[in-house]
Amino acid sequence: RQTRKKLISKAKIKQEYYKTLKKEDKNLLLPTFYHEIFDSDIIERSPASSLSNDSTKEKGRKDLKDKKEIKKSKINRKSKPNPFYKVFQKRERVQRERCAERESIRQERQFCKKKREAYNALRNKTKKKLMKCNYKGQPVMKSRIDHILSKI
Known part of the structure; x- marks a missing residue:
């Protein structure tokens, strides 16, 4: 009460x-x-x-x-x-900057990944050529000589 x-x-x-x-x-x-x-x-x-x-x-x-x-x-x-107009504008600007930053990082990673895949594909190709053997188990000299000449 x-x-x-x-x-x-x-x-x-x-x-x-x-x-x-x-x-x-x-x-x-x-x-x-x-x-x-x-x-x-x-x-x-x-x-x-x-x-x-x-x-x-x-x-x-x-x-x-x-x-x-x-x-x-x-x-x-x-x-x-709106009393919060400036705060909203600032927040939107920060969000846009973050999105742009994330997008640039994602594109950079994707570019590096493609570059790495291309390098690995080339490396595997040369490895296959160099690992070839004839019927007696000896390495094929033709592919090795071509590889050395391509480096020059």
């Missing part, structure tokens, strides 16, 4: 706090990008003639109507800038 009472009292205190904030001022230090967005929307919506000719009360009413229209219409809402 005591914990429940504590929770209820905390909730009431929070509720009163938010009510007083609402009564005092609705525009309590909004971030600058919000001000830029709202100012540009209001300037675009209000015609130039109404700004110069109307009285201050009418301007205030029109501004309130414009603000209400902006809030109501989902189409005219501009999306809030």
Whole structure:
């Protein structure tokens, strides 16, 4: 029961706090990008003639109507800038660099593997030629002489 009472009292205190904030001022230090967005929307919506000719009360009413229209219409809402945009860009760049590095390493290994296979194939070919023997078991001198001459 005591914990429940504590929770209820905390909730009431929070509720009163938010009510007083609402009564005092609705525009309590909004971030600058919000001000830029709202100012540009209001300037675009209000015609130039109404700004110069109307009285201050009418301007205030029109501004309130414009603000209400902006809030109501989902189409005219501009999306809030993503606070993690730079982090996402940096992460994507790092991932692209890693992928490029992995790809270059993979291509380099593949090139070395092909080179090694070609070398082993040539070596096996020369080994077969040099290991040939005649019917008495003696090495065939023709292939050995050709091999020595090819080196020169």
